[in-house]
Amino acid sequence: MTAIRILGIDPGLRHMGWGIVEADGTRLSFVACGTIDTDGEQALSERLRTLHVMLAQVIEAHWPDEAAVEETFVNRDPQGTLKLGQARGIALVVPALAGLVVAEYAANLVKKTIVGTGHAEKHQINAMLKVLLPKSHVTSPDAADALAVAITHAHHRRPPRLAAAVARAVAGSKARPA
Numbered sequence: 001m002t003a004i005r006i007l008g009i010d011p012g013l014r015h016m017g018w019g020i021v022e023a024d025g026t027r028l029s030f031v032a033c034g035t036i037d038t039d040g041e042q043a044l045s046e047r048l049r050t051l052h053v054m055l056a057q058v059i060e061a062h063w064p065d066e067a068a069v070e071e072t073f074v075n076r077d078p079q080g081t082l083k084l085g086q087a088r089g090i091a092l093v094v095p096a097l098a099g100l101v102v103a104e105y106a107a108n109l110v111k112k113t114i115v116g117t118g119h120a121e122k123h124q125i126n127a128m129l130k131v132l133l134p135k136s137h138v139t140s141p142d143a144a145d146a147l148a149v150a151i152t153h154a155h156h157r158r159p160p161r162l163a164a165a166v167a168r169a170v171a172g173s174k175a176r177p178a
Helices: 044-062 078-097 107-115 122-132 141-156 160-175
Strands: 004-010 015-024 027-037 066-070 101-105
Touching (some): 004 078
Antiparallel strands (some): 004 015
16 A cells, blocks of 8 residues: 555635645654744735645645645634635645645544544644644644644545546446436
């Protein structure tokens, strides 16, 4: 089996976390993590540009094989939700432009995968990251969340050949007359 390098992304307009793990079967290894910060005084377009450029640099520096992005939830502030959605768009399109398969995971699934419960607290996730990736150097809560997304993808991903076989089977079942 060949190791798969996975980029996890925790989308955010102010702070976009990223984390990279390598999965070799059931063995996980820490590669790198960090946060892309934007200046809240800049225009939205400049902040999105910064996210795009910096995330592309992370991909170029670490050459992940696949990417995973945490799904966001709608909050009470429609304007904030819209801005977060735009940052999330960057988190989805930059890896796709680099040719990576991009998966999405709900926050509750990430928490359940890492801690065992879908309503885990941040400190519980951090504690489990120290167990799962003892050599990790987590630099921020956003980077920790991104590593958790990457680990979730390592546990729930479909290998490309299996995904292609499932897609062919679904397409074949839709083509058959009832």
